Amino acid sequence: MPEAAVKKEQVKTVLTISGMSCAACAGRIEKKLNSLPEVSEANVNLAVERATVVHDPTQLSVEDIQKVIVDLGYGAEEFKEQVREIKEDKTEYRGQKIRFFTAAALSIPLLLTMAAHMLRLSWYPEPLMHPFTQFVLATPVQLGVGWQFYRNAYKSLKSGSANMDVLVAMGTSAAYLYSVYNTFFTSGPLYYETSAILITLIILGKMLEARAKGRTSEAIKKLIGLQPKTARVIRAEQEIDVPISEVLAGDVVVVRPGERIPVDGVVVEGNSAVDEAMLTGESIPVDKKPGDEVIGGTINKYGSFKFEATKVGQKTALAQIIRIVEEAQSSKAPIQRIADRISGFFVPVVIAIALLTFAVWYFWLAPGNFAQALTNFTAVLVIACPCALGLATPTSIMVGTGRGAETGILFKGGEYLEKAHGMTAIVLDKTGTITKGEPELTDIVALNNLPQEELLKLAAAAEKNSEHPLGQAVVKKAAELNLTYPSPEEFTAVPGHGVKAKIAGQTILAGNRKLLQDHNQEMQQYQKVAQELEKEGKTAVLLSINGEAAGVLGIADTVKEHSKEAIAALQKLGIEVWMLTGDNQRTAENIAQQVGITKIIAEVLPEEKADKIQKLKAQGKVVGMVGDGINDAPALVSADLGMAIGTGSDVAVEAADITLMKGDLRSIPQAIALSRATMANIKQNLFWALIYNIIGIPISAAGFLSPILAGGAMAFSSVSVVTNALRLRNWKYKA
Ligand code: ADP
Ligand code: MG
Numbered sequence: 001m002p003e004a005a006v007k008k009e010q011v012k013t014v015l016t017i018s019g020m021s022c023a024a025c026a027g028r029i030e031k032k033l034n035s036l037p038e039v040s041e042a043n044v045n046l047a048v049e050r051a052t053v054v055h056d057p058t059q060l061s062v063e064d065i066q067k068v069i070v071d072l073g074y075g076a077e078e079f080k081e082q083v084r085e086i087k088e089d090k091t092e093y094r095g096q097k098i099r100f101f102t103a104a105a106l107s108i109p110l111l112l113t114m115a116a117h118m119l120r121l122s123w124y125p126e127p128l129m130h131p132f133t134q135f136v137l138a139t140p141v142q143l144g145v146g147w148q149f150y151r152n153a154y155k156s157l158k159s160g161s162a163n164m165d166v167l168v169a170m171g172t173s174a175a176y177l178y179s180v181y182n183t184f185f186t187s188g189p190l191y192y193e194t195s196a197i198l199i200t201l202i203i204l205g206k207m208l209e210a211r212a213k214g215r216t217s218e219a220i221k222k223l224i225g226l227q228p229k230t231a232r233v234i235r236a237e238q239e240i241d242v243p244i245s246e247v248l249a250g251d252v253v254v255v256r257p258g259e260r261i262p263v264d265g266v267v268v269e270g271n272s273a274v275d276e277a278m279l280t281g282e283s284i285p286v287d288k289k290p291g292d293e294v295i296g297g298t299i300n301k302y303g304s305f306k307f308e309a310t311k312v313g314q315k316t317a318l319a320q321i322i323r324i325v326e327e328a329q330s331s332k333a334p335i336q337r338i339a340d341r342i343s344g345f346f347v348p349v350v351i352a353i354a355l356l357t358f359a360v361w362y363f364w365l366a367p368g369n370f371a372q373a374l375t376n377f378t379a380v381l382v383i384a385c386p387c388a389l390g391l392a393t394p395t396s397i398m399v400g401t402g403r404g405a406e407t408g409i410l411f412k413g414g415e416y417l418e419k420a421h422g423m424t425a426i427v428l429d430k431t432g433t434i435t436k437g438e439p440e441l442t443d444i445v446a447l448n449n450l451p452q453e454e455l456l457k458l459a460a461a462a463e464k465n466s467e468h469p470l471g472q473a474v475v476k477k478a479a480e481l482n483l484t485y486p487s488p489e490e491f492t493a494v495p496g497h498g499v500k501a502k503i504a505g506q507t508i509l510a511g512n513r514k515l516l517q518d519h520n521q522e523m524q525q526y527q528k529v530a531q532e533l534e535k536e537g538k539t540a541v542l543l544s545i546n547g548e549a550a551g552v553l554g555i556a557d558t559v560k561e562h563s564k565e566a567i568a569a570l571q572k573l574g575i576e577v578w579m580l581t582g583d584n585q586r587t588a589e590n591i592a593q594q595v596g597i598t599k600i601i602a603e604v605l606p607e608e609k610a611d612k613i614q615k616l617k618a619q620g621k622v623v624g625m626v627g628d629g630i631n632d633a634p635a636l637v638s639a640d641l642g643m644a645i646g647t648g649s650d651v652a653v654e655a656a657d658i659t660l661m662k663g664d665l666r667s668i669p670q671a672i673a674l675s676r677a678t679m680a681n682i683k684q685n686l687f688w689a690l691i692y693n694i695i696g697i698p699i700s701a702a703g704f705l706s707p708i709l710a711g712g713a714m715a716f717s718s719v720s721v722v723t724n725a726l727r728l729r730n731w732k733y734k735a
Contacts, residue, residue: 010040011246012313013062015051017044018075029069036060036068050079093214096207103145103200106137110193131183131190138192142176146199162347164387170351171381172198175707178374189371191378198382198711205715209391212722216395217329218729219402223322226278226297231262234306251309255300263296263312264649270305274298279317280646280661281408295649310649317649324410324651324659328401333414335682336393342690343386350384350697357701365703376703383696383710388717392685395725400678403731408661409671410646416657419641420675422622426570426668427601427613427635429627430581430588431469433645434595434665435557437628439469441477442538443554445529448545455551457485459543462501462508465491470541471499473555474510495631496582496605498541509544510553512584514603516542525549537590539583557591564595566665569735571596573669576621580609580635609635626660626668643668670733677731685721692717 020026026044033042033053038060043052053065062078069076113129143150149172152165176195182188230241234252247253247263255261261274273285276298285301288294294307297318313319354377361373397414404411411417431437444452460478463471464487478485488501488508497518498511509515513523513530521544530540533554541553570577578599581588588602601612613635616623625632625639633655636642644656645663653659660667692713699705 009056009058010054011057012248013053013055013057013065014079014245014313015053015062015065015069016077016079017049017051017069018077020044020049020074025074029072029074032068032072033065039065051076093207093210096203096210099145100200100203100207103141103196103203106141107193107196107200110134110137110196114193131187134190134192135180135183138176138179138196141196141199142172145203146172149199149202161344162351163343164347164385164390166347167350167381167385168198168202170354171378171385171707174374174381175378178370191371191375194375194378194707197708198378201708201711201715202387205387205718208715208719209722212719212726213395213398215726215729216398216722217402219399219405220322220325220329223297223318223325223405226260227318228260228262228297232256233309245313247309247312249309249312251312252306253309254304254306255294256304257300257302259300261294261296261298261300261307263309264316265294265307265309265311267292267294267305267307270303272303272305273301275301279321279408280663281406282662282664293649317651320651321405321410321661324412325401325405328411328413328417329398331397331413331415333393333397333418333682335418335679336414339389339392339686339689343389346384346386346389346693350381353384353697353701354378354380360701361703372703375707376700378707379700379703379705379710380697382707383700383705383713384693385714386689386693387714388689388692388721389686391718391721391725392689393682395722396678396681396685396728399725399728400674400681400731403728404671404674407667407670407674407733409667409674410651410659410661411671412657412659416641417675417678419622420624420658420672421679423575423624423641423672425576425578425616425621426624426626427578427580427616427639428567428597428665429625429632429635430579430583430591431557432628433626434563434579434591434597435559437469437557439473439539439555439557441473441553442556443533444551445533445554446551447525447529447549448551450550453481453483455543456481456553457483458503458506458508458545458550459510459541459553461485461488461503462491462499462510462543464488464501466493466499468493468499469557470539470555471510474541474553496607507546510541512540513542516544519544519547521547522549526552531586534584534586535590537587537594539587559591559594560663560665563665566668567595567597569666569669570672572735573672575672578616580604580612580625582606582609606631607634610638613638624668626665643671669735673733674731678728681725681728684724688720688724689717 029051030042030044033039039053039055041054066076149165149169153169156163156166172195175191179190179192182190227244229244231244231247232239232241232254233247239254244262253262253265267288267290269290271289273287274294275285276295277283279295279298296316357380358373358377361376362370366372397417400417401411428434444456446452446455456478459474463474486503488503490502492500494500494515497515501508509519526542526549529552530542533540538554538556541555543550567577576599577597578601579588579592579597580601582604583602585602588600592600604612609632613623613625623639624641624643625635626643627636628645636644636655642656643658643660644653646659646661651659651661658671696705696710696713700710
């Protein structure tokens with residue numbers, strides 16, 4: 001049901017449902033809710049475990065709905081968007097913290113006993129600690145706190161691969177089981193402290209990792225925090241505060257100075273300036289007047305104004321940005337495959353090395369010394385554990401995409417964050433990308449005896465229904481001069497060419513040379529005037545009446561303030577910059593010259609733009625295409641990396657892999673620089689993840705590294721990886 005169809009006295013409630021096991025459950029709840037007379041629409045989504053109910057709150061309260069769902073045998077809670085994220089990482093951290101302290105409390109006495117034993121402290125009573133006491137302390141660590149390793153190892157083995165949990169489980173079990181055997185059947189040496197301290201250290205690493213990982217999603221928390229909790233809407237001619245989830249499309253919302261704008265909409269009354277920095281990274285406040293778009297989450301600076309809500313709930317720009325960033329953060333970058341591949345063969349290889357170490361020690365270096373062989377076996381297993389390897393890419397991707405969002409660059413997935421660093425060519429659309437896309441009519445040249453004003457009236461009538469920026473520039477000029485003109489009797493827009501219209505029985509053509517040539521008209525009369533305008537960088541719109549040359553309009557579109565700087569920055573990065581446009585070659589050349597582009601592809605029909613991109617790709621270039629995402633969609637899709645210049649609340653441009661929320665071309669070199677920084681970070685992480693293992697394996701095999709030190713090194717390796725990834729949070733673009 002479209003938002004607008006929700007009746008004003010109705011509200012939309014979202015509930016989180018628990019206990020649904022399949023689509024049938026969702027269907028059952030949905031059917032039941034829809035059967036209630038007070039409910040006008042109910043929707044249950046199994047994937048996100050959510051029910052959306054549009055109902056009349058005076059007849060049926062949220063509690064009533066909850067009761068209906070609970071009676072069916074499921075759990076139901078009102079869904080609160082704001083608190084969702086923040087809760088999750090904390091529980092992971094808290095869980096590991098509890099496990100760490102439990103394990104530490106039980107292991108420390110064991111460690112002290114071992115230390116005393118090794119140092120042969122005379123005052124320490126013999127026997128140091130009864131073997132059975134040691135067993136009692138070590139067992140909860142091994143089988144309680146350490147249970148997660150067995151469980152994960154089992155899962156991994158069942159799915160046909162071996163992960164780091166297998167190594168941890170094997171290494172610690174070896175030390176533990178050997179000690180248990182000696183406790184009950186022999187009086188051999190005990191290694192309870194080894195297994196217990198190992199588990200404690202690995203959990204410590206996991207705890208620190210969970211804490212640091214929580215910080216990697218700070219960008220998301222910041223974004224969620226931008227969403228105000230209430231909105232002041234006008235209902236029944238009164239201003240009332242309602243929870244943000246109850247704002248409906250079509251509501252008139254009142255915003256006072258200093259307040260955050262609650263949802264997306266269009267200003268209907270009042271003037272102000274709005275700070276949109278939190279969404280676009282652009283620090284200068286943007287003036288707003290009736291008709292202008294405002295975006296939820298941005299801050300109203302000076303005046304009060306009213307706006308009509310157009311996008312609410314999950315449809316707002318902010319909600320979409322949050323969704324995109326969340327999805328991107330949890331997506332895989334192709335480079336992750338390296339890590340996956342290494343871990344894939346690493347574990348079996350390590351197990352083989354560990355077994356070999358055991359055999360060499362037991363049969364050759366220290367024949368018959370089972371304890372010595374076992375210690376070295378355990379040390380190898382533990383030091384080789386590639387835990388940090390699994391963290392190397394995802395943490396950098398999380399922090400990198402988050403940092404991108406803060407800078408106004410929305411990556412739709414980790415793969416695009418990776419791809420951007422290898423781009424060799426960038427193709428820029430001209431209108432709306434390099435230029436402001438707000439063309440202005442500057443020249444009117446009559447080629448017959450009609451006065452300029454009459455000519456403009458005819459052109460405006462012909463362009464009246466055109467959606468093209470050029471057409472709108474003509475209409476705007478006519479409006480500025482308060483001209484009145486008729487509506488066309490017939491109208492056809494010819495994409496990439498112009499328009500054809502019938503006005504007062506006359507056939508009017510307004511467009512480029514192709515349009516007129518296609519209608520078999522002579523070019524001669526236009527050429528001189530048109531070429532002159534084009535040399536000035538203006539677009540010449542040729543006008544004909546009933547096949548006769550009537551005049552030429554000159555339309556100028558100004559170059560964006562930072563286009564030149566951005567293009568220079570790209571060229572400095574060693575990237576080829578191309579301009580792609582449907583406009584005339586001469587006009588294109590003039591604009592290109594203004595911004596320092598030498599490679600131009602002009603006079604391209606909209607449908608040919610994708611082919612041109614394919615041609616560049618065929619030359620072996622890695623091509624990024626930047627456009628507005630509307631008529632450039634096919635070109636964006638065919639490029640290796642499609643980048644859309646975001647316009648207002650339209651952030652989720654389907655065809656694009658990256659949305660540049662600022663509309664400023666400097667975001668392109670920034671995106672590339674961020675991508676390069678992220679890739680460098682990932683490579684550093686891979687180094688930190690592997691260096692300990694590579695150096696540690698031979699040392700452990702040679703018997704020079706105790707399993708406990710190995711465990712410490714491993715925990716340190718995970719922590720250094722995550723800490724290194726967090727450095728990306730402070731990444732700044734340096735031109
Ligand atoms: P761009 O790459 O600049 O977006 P388009 O494919 O939209 O170009 O249009 C190509 C050319 O077709 C324009 O430069 C203009 O000459 C002509 N044209 C298209 N639509 C119109 C129109 N409504 N009025 C006049 N000329 C038009
Ligand atoms: Mg265009």
